[in-house]
Amino acid sequence: MAKIIDGKKIASEMLSEVFMEVKALKEKGIEPCLAVIIVGDDPASKVYVKNKKADCGLVGIRSLEFSLPADTTQKELVDLVKKLNNDRSVHGILCQSPIPKHLDEKEVINTISPEKDVDAFHPVNVGHIMIGDGAFLPCTPTGVMEMLRHEGISAEGKRCVVIGRSNIVGKPMSLLLLAQNGTVTICHSKTKNLPEITRDADILVCAAGVRNLVTADMVKEGAVVIDVSMNRNDEGKLCGDVDFAEVEKVAGYITPVPGGVGPMTRAILMKNTLTAVKNLTKQN
Ligand code: NAD
Secondary structure, eight states: OOOOHHHHHHHHHHHHHHHHHHHHHHTTOOEEEEEEEEESHHHHHHHHHHHHHHHHHHHHEEEEEEEETTTTHHHHHHHHHHHHHHOOOOOOEOOSOOOOOOOHHHHHHHOOOOGGGGOOOOHHHHHHHHTTOOOSSOOOHHHHHHHHHHOOOTTOOEEEEOOOOTTTTTHHHHHHHHHHTTTEEEEEETOOOHHHHEEEEEOEEEEETTTBBBBBGGGTTOOEEEOOOOOOOOOEEEEBOOOOOHHHTSSEEEEESSSSSSHHHHHHHHHHHHHHHHHHHOOO
């Protein structure tokens, strides 16, 4: 039976450390502040933003929420980002994805000042992640790496398979595993013979967003299985890509959904907000 990696517990330890750092900054007269923009009424986005605000509250970071109507224009959104860029009391800025289809998300991300880009989505920060010298860490992949570190698992020399090649999860995940000297294979929707590839993995990261994509016969005995995805089952309950009940019997380590990667992603966002404070106060 696999050991379950408790993301909730690890994240809560990380949040305690962030709390102490925020306290120290406040004693120096600096109040870290994260601005979150949400456009429209997407229910999942509303939950994510609510959770981010709750995390800010827990660690003592001031949170600003800008809730814009679905018919917001591109100019209004970009102008808000520019205003926040210029506001010295704001350290981190993020725009909750997805935004309504009539808006150009790329332009919005490119407008966020790279120094305040706590999601690390700006091309400058993506470039730094590629080179491996970034200040900001991509939240979800870094959350995964933290879970591995916590369990004493290194990717060095291991066969790592990442399912998914998105800009926010799959690609940066692969880069972080590579940076730790893993031998990385990226799989995606056009990959042929997925089970053949996954069966080779010592570390398998699943981020396809496809429920029950990863079954027990696709997992090597003793492998580390990290389930990033957040899907809904027929009862509307949160689930990942992995058939947890069956894979748990084969894997060496496994992450649950919920309570796995999700809380880790949120904890890294809080850490990134502190990084933004440190970078910006250094410059001033
Ligand atoms: P995405 O839709 O942008 O990318 C999905 C990727 O999976 C694509 O690259 C696609 O090629 C690949 N894929 C799809 N079907 C596949 C298949 N049958 N076989 C192999 N590959 C397949 O999604 P994303 O933004 O990368 O997110 C992936 C999942 O992770 C989603 O469920 C999302 O909700 C979740 N997510 C979780 C967190 C977290 O904090 N836990 C953070 C971000 C995203």
